[in-house]
Amino acid sequence: MGMICFINLKFGIILILFAMKNLLKIGSVLLLTGFMPALVFSIDNPRKPVTPKASPAAVALLDLFYNISGKYILTGQHNFPNIKDRNTKFAKEYTGETPVIFSTDWGFAKEDDKDSYLARPEIVKEAIRQNQLGSIITICWHAVPPTSKEPVTFQPVRGADPQKLASVQGQLTDQQFKDILTRGTPLYKSWCAQVDSVAGYLKKLQDAHVPVLWRPYHEMNGSWFWWGGRTGKYSTKALYLQIYDRLVKYHKLNNLVWVWSVDRPNKPEMQFSNFYPGNDYLDILALDVYGSDFKQDYYDSLDVLSKGKPLVLGEVGNPPALDILAKQPKWSYWVIWSGMVRNTLKKQHKILNSDPRILSQEDAAYRELVAPLRKVSGLEPLPEIKITREPVSFSGKWVFNEEKSTLDNFGAGNIADLISVVHDTNSVTVRKTYRQEDADDRTTEDILVPGEENKSGSDNFIQTTVIRMSENGDTLILDSKSTMRFGDQVFNQEGNEKWTLRDKGKELVIKQVSDYFRGKRNLSLVYDKE
Incomplete structure (x- = not known):
């Protein structure tokens, strides 16, 4: 249900559109109803990018992260x-x-190096291609110190002149850093030339209507990069503001969403507030985390500083586990660093990807969320993707757990106490054992073939069952019709069962709905694997 609300304020009228969206993710399939919250417009719109006259694509990209x-x-x-x-x-x-x-x-390195700065023309082409395919683009820059020319090494070369730093990591002298921030000095001019070169490539992306999550001088509160760790008048914060002015005011780039990026403040001098340039110069706040060091204090401090702006994980060695995300819900994306995908085991990735909050390009929710951005970028909506997964197997012995189950007024009567299942590609054999209060245990066995009408029962009770697997292969569906005779009376009954596994295959859950001759039944039966 939507609602329109007008609020009179000193500086104008804000029109707020509220909407509700219900989402249900079954396996990898998302069922979507309703609408996502619409863009909030105002004279002083907090969702507006800090870049003046930002491109429609940049506006839509930032709005996506607010949503x-x-x-x-x-x-x-x-x-x-x-x-x-x-x-x-x-x-x-x-x-x-x-x-x-x-x-x-x-990039910053020599030709043929994985970090080669000479790859920039190809980076532009690949970013455009990825944008067309459905990716969102973020770019950082291991910038070359203005004391040197490209290419440089990542770490200082042993025996190199400390007055002529030629590596991304390492320290400039205080005077050198001051000169970079002082107009007219040789180092300032060198810095401008390097930034202007990168601006040319960002302009090519702007011309191609590609918005960029731009993350300059990342991990700026650390002292390992030449630009980082400086406070006072000639500070890292001042350098960040200088590149903002150069790209936005001098080069008039309007496709950048500014991502201010820090590392974990594990030393007092690394506190975020020492490096914060102010809300007028950033759109998104990013934290880099390695070693799964997702301390709650880091998140809370960044959240307070953000004043409602989106939070992201700019770099991670391992993505946060679900229990971390439950306590730190505002992270809007993570980026696993190159070569570190296998730091997280496949089964752990599977757990993350199966959570409805975590979206990949295959998820329907992402395709819907990115549709407005693609529209203003002149791109077609992303096509629907059907994921084919290997069907799960329900084979095993399953013991009824009454405490975990949801029953009705009829209680546990006529509920199988033990189910033995042999599940293969051609059939499902189901053997059920019922404990009797006044007789020996009763056992039934059905061999069910997918797609066929499988008949079972006796003269007084005849049941026809059709079974199938769900499209995504995680649910066994049984539809049944039965006829019961009590003397001259005949009762017809219809039922539906949906079998799923949970707790890593340790529990079988049977959702059972039936039109019972004594009334409707809606049960949730839980069986533990023996």
Whole structure:
């Protein structure tokens, strides 16, 4: 149900559109009804990008993250600059699902290195291609220190002149850093030339209507990169503001969504607030986490600082587990760093991907969420993707658990106490044992063939059952019709059962609905694997 509300404020009238959206995810299938919350418009719109006159695609991209905050988290994968989408392809192969976020870097290294800065023309082409395929693009930059020219190494070379830093990691002198922030100095001019070069490639993406989650000077509260860890007048924060001015005010780039990125504040001098440039210069706040160090204090501090702006995990070695996400619900995406997909086991990826909050490109919810962004970018809606998974097997011995089950006024009477199942591709053999209060146990056995009318019973009770597997292969469905005779009376009954497994296959849940001759029954029967 929608509601329109007008609120008179000092600075104008805000029109707020509220909507409700109900979602149900069964396996990998999402059933969607209603509408997602609409964009909130106002004279001073907090959802508006900090870039003046931001492109429609940048506006739609940021709006997507406001819409999913606290509801969904998008999967992501980083790719080294010189290998195109190799890491993303591996992630899909290993986890079974395609990451939404395509992450890359403008590079810094020599030719043929995985981090080569010479790959930038190909990075632009790949980013455009990924955007067309359905990915959301984020780019960071292991920037070269202005004391050197491209290419450089990642770490300082042993014996190198410390006054002429030629690596991404390492420290500049205080005077050098001051000169980078002082107009007219040689180092300032060198810095401008390097930024201007990258701006040219960002402009190509702008011309192609590709919005970019732009994450410059990441992990800025750490001291391992030449740009990081500086406070005071000539600070890392000042450098961030300088690149903002250069790209937005000088180059007039309007396709950037600004992602301010920090590392875990495990030292007092690394506190987020020491490096925060202010809400007018960032759209999204990002935290980099390695070693599964998802401390609640880190999340809470960033959340307070954000003042409602979206939170993301800019880089991770392992994605957060479900219990972490329950306590830290506002993360809107994660990006697994290159070469670290297998830090998380396949079964753990499967647990994450089966959660309805976690979206990959195969999920219907993501295709609907990204539709407005694709429309303003001049792209067609993403096609529906059907995922074919190997059907589960219900084979085993299953013991009725009355405490876990949901029964009706008839209690546990006529409920099988033990079910033995042999499930193969051609048939399902179901042997049920019923404990009798005044006689020996009663046992029935049915061999059910998918797609056929399977008949069972005796003269006074005849049942016809048709079984099938659900499209996504995780549910066994049994539809039955039966006829019962009591003397001259005849009763017809229809029933439906849906069998699913939970708790990693340790529990069988049978949802049973029937039009019983004594009334309707709606049961949830739980069986533990013996």
